[in-house]
Amino acid sequence: MTFIGSLDQGTTSTRFMIFDHDAQLIASDQLEHRQILPQAGWVEHDGAQIWANAQKVMAGALEKAGLKRSDLAAIGITNQRETTLAWDVTTGAPLHNAIVWQDTRTAEFMNDLSESDKKSVIHKTGLAIAPYFSASKMNWLINNVHSVKVAVQAGNARIGTIDSWILWNLSGGTFATDVTNASRTALMNLETLDWDPDLLALFGVPRSVLADIRSTSEVYAKTSDGVPIASLVGDQQGAMIGQACFGIGDSKTTYGTGNFALVNTGTTIVRSTHGLLTTLCYKLGDAPAVYALEGSVAVTGSAIQWLRDQIGIISSSSEVEGLAASVADSGGVYFVPAFSGLFAPYWRSDARGVLVGLTRATTKAHIARAALEAIAYQTRDVMDAMAADSKVTLTQMRVDGGATANNLLMQIQSDVMGIEVVRPKVIETTALGAAYAAGLAIGIWKSPQDLRNNWHEDQRWSATQSPVLREEKYLLWKKAVERTLNWIE
Numbered sequence: 001m002t003f004i005g006s007l008d009q010g011t012t013s014t015r016f017m018i019f020d021h022d023a024q025l026i027a028s029d030q031l032e033h034r035q036i037l038p039q040a041g042w043v044e045h046d047g048a049q050i051w052a053n054a055q056k057v058m059a060g061a062l063e064k065a066g067l068k069r070s071d072l073a074a075i076g077i078t079n080q081r082e083t084t085l086a087w088d089v090t091t092g093a094p095l096h097n098a099i100v101w102q103d104t105r106t107a108e109f110m111n112d113l114s115e116s117d118k119k120s121v122i123h124k125t126g127l128a129i130a131p132y133f134s135a136s137k138m139n140w141l142i143n144n145v146h147s148v149k150v151a152v153q154a155g156n157a158r159i160g161t162i163d164s165w166i167l168w169n170l171s172g173g174t175f176a177t178d179v180t181n182a183s184r185t186a187l188m189n190l191e192t193l194d195w196d197p198d199l200l201a202l203f204g205v206p207r208s209v210l211a212d213i214r215s216t217s218e219v220y221a222k223t224s225d226g227v228p229i230a231s232l233v234g235d236q237q238g239a240m241i242g243q244a245c246f247g248i249g250d251s252k253t254t255y256g257t258g259n260f261a262l263v264n265t266g267t268t269i270v271r272s273t274h275g276l277l278t279t280l281c282y283k284l285g286d287a288p289a290v291y292a293l294e295g296s297v298a299v300t301g302s303a304i305q306w307l308r309d310q311i312g313i314i315s316s317s318s319e320v321e322g323l324a325a326s327v328a329d330s331g332g333v334y335f336v337p338a339f340s341g342l343f344a345p346y347w348r349s350d351a352r353g354v355l356v357g358l359t360r361a362t363t364k365a366h367i368a369r370a371a372l373e374a375i376a377y378q379t380r381d382v383m384d385a386m387a388a389d390s391k392v393t394l395t396q397m398r399v400d401g402g403a404t405a406n407n408l409l410m411q412i413q414s415d416v417m418g419i420e421v422v423r424p425k426v427i428e429t430t431a432l433g434a435a436y437a438a439g440l441a442i443g444i445w446k447s448p449q450d451l452r453n454n455w456h457e458d459q460r461w462s463a464t465q466s467p468v469l470r471e472e473k474y475l476l477w478k479k480a481v482e483r484t485l486n487w488i489e
Contacts, residue, residue, distance in 0.1 A: 029060030126278025242429030275345025295382030
């Protein structure tokens, strides 16, 4: 038997999953890490805790599978993107908490860029002007954290995304990233696939603190017991590989802490006119880079966590389906969870969350259902923009991620969009994609076609709502979104 390990470092937890050649999940282990919220709009993670958890879940999954780490043919790494960490190579310790992709502390810095600089960033990187991406986070760390500033001056600082941090620790000192993660920093040029000198100067980031940019699928290094670390891939691009989206026009939507929809545009850089991002889809070894259009929604699964942790109307996330199903509809309630602004296709960091349409008859069940509908409506916003940019009419949507286990949400999604929603047998496609990329690098799978042959459908949902009612409700959603804007001056 051939086994491949996938270390999936996400926004709320770290998992290690072990797959066999047929993409069957053999064992997995998972641990949550702390969400550190120093003040409104700030979100941080403890890099040391993340690495400690990574070691624990690797050991846990291997124990469940009855394997040693040296029994693995390779390990792939996939990660929450944009989240940025600085560490000192002499001590191996983080110099500050990681600044998470959801963090908005650099919104003012981004807004204050000149119009010509904004145009340059958008054209060179394919990204939006938003605090979401890594470059402004790196700038903040260098200019606001004394220990980072000192380490940069001494030549001891390394600043990177979480893939680089995990690789550095797992390999005993290899410092690298891949094109998918680098494309999310706002420092990599889409055309050259290298750090752009003008962007480095604009954000005040020295080249010396950054990793080498390599392909998604290659042997980066080996662990201390000789296992090849053979892929690095941002989580959403990992899901594209895991869903076998290798053809132009293939798309998937991942339901996690946020929602992320991507469509493969092949080797062509398609620049969005509808608020989407142009990004790297993957680069498999020496093959040409493949690009994608992406729409990202900041708060989807984390809205359910908010109902659980901040509001307390459910005690576990799995309860939301039953509670929402206890009412026929949301009773006219709309929930726009713009807790840290709105991402695609709006890109409004001044937006904040709203709950509208409340009446005396509103219950927690209506609010729970409105939260599920918010996930579906935000996804439609993105998919409508994607169809407009790519000129492809979507007839079905492949879905994955933890929230797709919620059958009611999947039915709501189909009703809101009026298209078929298809869930594969393996919904943890982010981790699977990292395993696939690692396996391709060492020849376990010979080509993307081998991966297509592994893809199998689990369930499909079709719309049951009338087109007229669908559009009436969507217009009310748009009205609710308008209420979120201009809240922060």
